[in-house]
Amino acid sequence: MAAASGLSRGTVSRVINGERYVSAEARDSVMSAIAEVGYVPNTAARNLKTKRSHAIGLIVHEPHSLFLEDPNIGAILLGTNSVLSAADYQLVSLIVDSERDSDRVAEYLRGGFVDGVIIISARENDPIGRAVVAMGIPAAFVGHPPDIDGIAYVGIDNVQAAEAITTRLLHTGRRRVGMIASALDRDSGRDRVAGFRAALGDAFDPALVVDYPLYSYDSGVEGMRRLLDRAPDIDGVFAASDAIAAGAMDVLRAAGRSIPKDVGIVGFDDSAWALRCQPPLSTVRQPAGDLGRMAAQRVLDQLDGRESATGGTFLETVIAWRESA
Amino acid sequence: MAAASGLSRGTVSRVINGERYVSAEARDSVMSAIAEVGYVPNTAARNLKTKRSHAIGLIVHEPHSLFLEDPNIGAILLGTNSVLSAADYQLVSLIVDSERDSDRVAEYLRGGFVDGVIIISARENDPIGRAVVAMGIPAAFVGHPPDIDGIAYVGIDNVQAAEAITTRLLHTGRRRVGMIASALDRDSGRDRVAGFRAALGDAFDPALVVDYPLYSYDSGVEGMRRLLDRAPDIDGVFAASDAIAAGAMDVLRAAGRSIPKDVGIVGFDDSAWALRCQPPLSTVRQPAGDLGRMAAQRVLDQLDGRESATGGTFLETVIAWRESA
DNA sequence: AGACTTTCTGGGAACGTTCACACAATAAGC
DNA sequence: GCTTATTGTGTGAACGTTCCCAGAAAGTCT
Incomplete structure (x- = not known):
């Protein structure tokens, strides 16, 4: 890439990351070289160097049947996706439906594949929830697991x-x-x-x-x-x-x-x-979409160091009164 | 890591990847060093070197409402996850519900974040479907998009x-x-x-x-x-x-x-x-779970070079005859 | 006009792996 | 007892970025 533009790696890197101290002409020639060669930065190399993956994991820990039935999960997923997408983060859904998955997901998290984690429907003695807290990864829970304290969570009353x-x-x-x-x-x-x-x-x-x-x-x-x-x-x-x-x-x-x-x-x-x-x-x-959005936002805030990792956020519920009572 | 075990990087690498030509004692001391230090291989570095990410993308291209309603999607997701999980691949669900998402996902794919792609419910003029085919990433479609040929797909008749x-x-x-x-x-x-x-x-x-x-x-x-x-x-x-x-x-x-x-x-x-x-x-x-499993398998086969990237696989359907007719 | 600051660019080093190769030691074949 | 496999180990190079530092060029202040 540096070769194609006739400039140094350093300058190319500055252009791509939109940093200061780049002349207009340098920027232009890098840009056109990018367009010409169809250049795409290599994510692995970037992750290796920056120790960031720009991905957030969404851990769904549900038995099969519920995953298919529970409409909240889909709505949370979409809400989360919309916020992360706007912030240029990639949502990675991690489905846990067996012990084996549980280990693999924990491994995955440790491997630095994601910068933060959103955990939905954690229950008592949730091994992944505990692991995440222990590792100190920026995280937000949707719903508060009864036996873990000192975490960020969003929910309803x-x-x-x-x-x-x-x-x-x-x-x-x-x-x-x-x-x-x-x-x-x-x-x-x-x-x-x-x-x-x-x-x-x-x-x-x-x-x-x-x-x-x-x-x-x-x-x-x-x-x-x-x-x-x-x-x-x-x-x-x-x-x-x-x-x-x-x-x-x-x-x-x-x-x-x-x-x-x-x-x-x-x-x-x-x-x-x-x-x-x-x-x-x-x-x-229950504002499931908003819960997803809020959880995503709280993780992003932690990543920016704007927020501490603890405390709950509660969203309003409304009663829909129909004919069944 | 090499330091902790007293052996060379090469040997450590061989142990971790389960290769031949490693003595029993070397293996043991590496293993115990791993356990002691809590070592986890750095995924980014590995990906950088091997040009493999050990992740498969599942692209869900649906408008909001349908994503929440369609039970097939959930079942396909779980089926796919079970096969990939068994093969030690990580499933990464990529949700596309806006133009912006579409671009970001395409970028993501180009960035080498995934080794293969499963696309569900592609329709006519699907930009991502076309992009995937153009890039030559190992892929399988669930359902056959009417206007793209020469692809691998699974479906029912x-x-x-x-x-x-x-x-x-x-x-x-x-x-x-x-x-x-x-x-x-x-x-x-x-x-x-x-x-x-x-x-x-x-x-x-x-x-x-x-x-x-x-x-x-x-x-x-x-x-x-x-x-x-x-x-x-x-x-x-x-x-x-x-x-x-x-x-x-x-x-x-x-x-x-x-x-x-x-x-x-x-x-x-x-x-x-x-x-x-x-x-x-x-x-x-409609055997949605099996469709997911089969699609995953076809992508894995392509990755192993065991299969060409074209042709359809059809699964059987059964009529469930109940009282409505 | 000299000293200082700001803007811009280039290149070395590092991130943590895997891979190819070199080489040592041991075993096997004639 | 020589060559030839087989097994095991160590090391340099490379993957493609970003970061840091050095230094050039240009602008700004005494």
Whole structure:
């Protein structure tokens, strides 16, 4: 490249990186040489020298089924991508769905392939989460893993949101209200139960809370069956996700209950499920795209040294009130 | 590292890459030195020297909405990841959702960040597809872009599958059968129409085929309205995707038609939608995970020089016959 | 006019590997 | 006991950048 432009490597490098102290003519001749030869800087060499890769890893640690079902993940991905792309960083998605993957990803991170990391849906005892924190790589979590402290994270106030929607459900006159909870190994899952409990106060009945590991349709089916079994007179349900709510609604319908007349039901996420339920589902709108954008921004800020690596950022949720309750 | 083990760089390199001509004791002392120092080979340096990155790019070129909705994409992603992970390659997902992304991704590819590329859902005039072919990077397409030849691709036989399911729909006694088509800028979309036409033979009526750009629920809603408008006596529908079928079914229900009594409907994909429709949807099972795995394998084969870069691989589809027709 | 500052350019060194080669030691073949 | 393989080890060069320093040229201040 230096040869093609007739100038030295140093000057070429300055032009490419837009540094000061380059004359207009030098810049021009380098530019035209670049265009002519179709020159592209070699990333490996640059990374080697600068110890930067200009790539950010997004670690998705989910079992197969959920990865395909959870609409939040896709939205977070796109949000993250938009911010990083604007800052000329490349998003590298790292999927972890086995122990083997877990090791390989850790290795990958140690290898300096990425400058920063975004971790979504970390749960208790997450080895990668711990590894990242231990390595001191700039990182942001989407959702706060219960057992790791001193990290940067973004999320929503699950307690407040769950309490709010449960309260509104109660205001529709429900007396026997249950909850199908999920993912109690994460803050999101636990906090939704806490909010539910807070809203019910003295009326809270632990027997009317069932829980399942996954935020899935099938969990909703199972959970609703259990609840109907325990309390045939149930007239309100808070489902910890829209997918769960969809499963629960199908069971209620099959059991001859009319929604919302006999049983009112509310969900969480405001995903594609919510609008397509019959009737449309009342739910909490979770700003998944914004969470992704914010997480990306926090990692970029750490890279620029503009921000410390700890503390949470909370985004607002809104209740979408529809016909299901 | 060489210092820590007391041996030369060359020997250390041989141990790490598992080459021949290393004595047992040398191997041992290098290994224990690695463990002690927590040594990790520097990827950038290795890439620089070997001109290999051990990463494969997966280019997803979809508008926002579809990326979130299309279950095939997630399944392809996971399938690809499993094969590459087993071969110690890292999957790097590159999301293209703007012109800007398109340029950046092309740059990224040129920069030698990946050794090979998998492109899903390429359409006509796809700039990245063309760029990849022009650069001669080992690549495999999932689905065959209509206007690029001489490439490796994997897919299903859309013509045959569409013909088969339409024929079975006809065997349920339907007389006036329409189709909601989609994505006519891709082979998949065109071929499904061709199969539909072939199954109908003389009974084919162009007025009963409507088409929309996206394989989405909304396309199904729109399309079904149009079809009902044009032919109130319609009694069979072939939807080009399950999401379209779901939209169409909701419209049919709202219009007072019973499924499958008044109208029979079939879809395509066998995605999560199919089982949760009311009634469950008859559809074509598309082996999305296998497509991902196969595409990954074909890229790896090209990297090993075991395979030429052209030709298609077709995977079998199966009809899942349920209650909707 | 001399001393200092600013702008610009070139070239050596380094980043951490792998590769090709040279060479030593041992084993095998006649 | 000579040549010829086989196995093992060390070393210089190279990959393509960026960074640092030296120094030239031009401008600015006493």
